[in-house]
Amino acid sequence: MSDEFEFRDVWRKNDGKAEADIVALWQRLNILPAGVNPLARAKELCVAAYDGDRLAAVTTATIDTLQVVRNRMVFLRALVAPEYRAKKVVVPLTLETHEVLSRYALAHPDQRLGGTVAIVTSNPGIYKPIGSAHMVLIGYTARNEPVTVRWFDHFRL
Numbered sequence: 001m002s003d004e005f006e007f008r009d010v011w012r013k014n015d016g017k018a019e020a021d022i023v024a025l026w027q028r029l030n031i032l033p034a035g036v037n038p039l040a041r042a043k044e045l046c047v048a049a050y051d052g053d054r055l056a057a058v059t060t061a062t063i064d065t066l067q068v069v070r071n072r073m074v075f076l077r078a079l080v081a082p083e084y085r086a087k088k089v090v091v092p093l094t095l096e097t098h099e100v101l102s103r104y105a106l107a108h109p110d111q112r113l114g115g116t117v118a119i120v121t122s123n124p125g126i127y128k129p130i131g132s133a134h135m136v137l138i139g140y141t142a143r144n145e146p147v148t149v150r151w152f153d154h155f156r157l
Contacts, residue, residue, distance in 0.1 A: 004051065011104060063111070075116075098133075098150055121145055
């Protein structure tokens with residue numbers, strides 16, 4: 001947990017403020033791919049990091065099968081607002097996101113969720129932050145992007 005940021009668990013909570021804040025950030029940065037509905041993507045919010053009333057960073061999550069480990073996993077995306085990128089919020093945000101999703105997985109054992117996955121699309125010097133977030137490099141995408149995984153402590157094959 002970071003002393004500078006308040007992390008809010010918004011996973012599947014229909015948090016109108018967090019959803020409006022992330023849509024505004026996506027629009028300001030013009031970051032969503034063409035054809036992606038920002039209101040639909042906002043329903044994937046997982047953890048929002050706030051600096052007072054200002055959204056500093058966010059994770060979104062989707063559930064899918066990761067074929068290389070043959071298991072259902074939660075895929076993460078993280079976005080840090082440009083003005084907060086030097087504040088080192090992404091590691092504590094990732095740690096908090098993993099804990100939120102671990103609690104969700106425990107509460108929904110029928111979903112058999114194994115852990116979290118992140119495909120790193122920025123920052124070629126990923127190894128220290130990835131290790132700090134307890135993620136493990138398991139391979140690369142066809143575009144040579146690192147694929148990282150962190151298993152839930154309670155998960156058993």
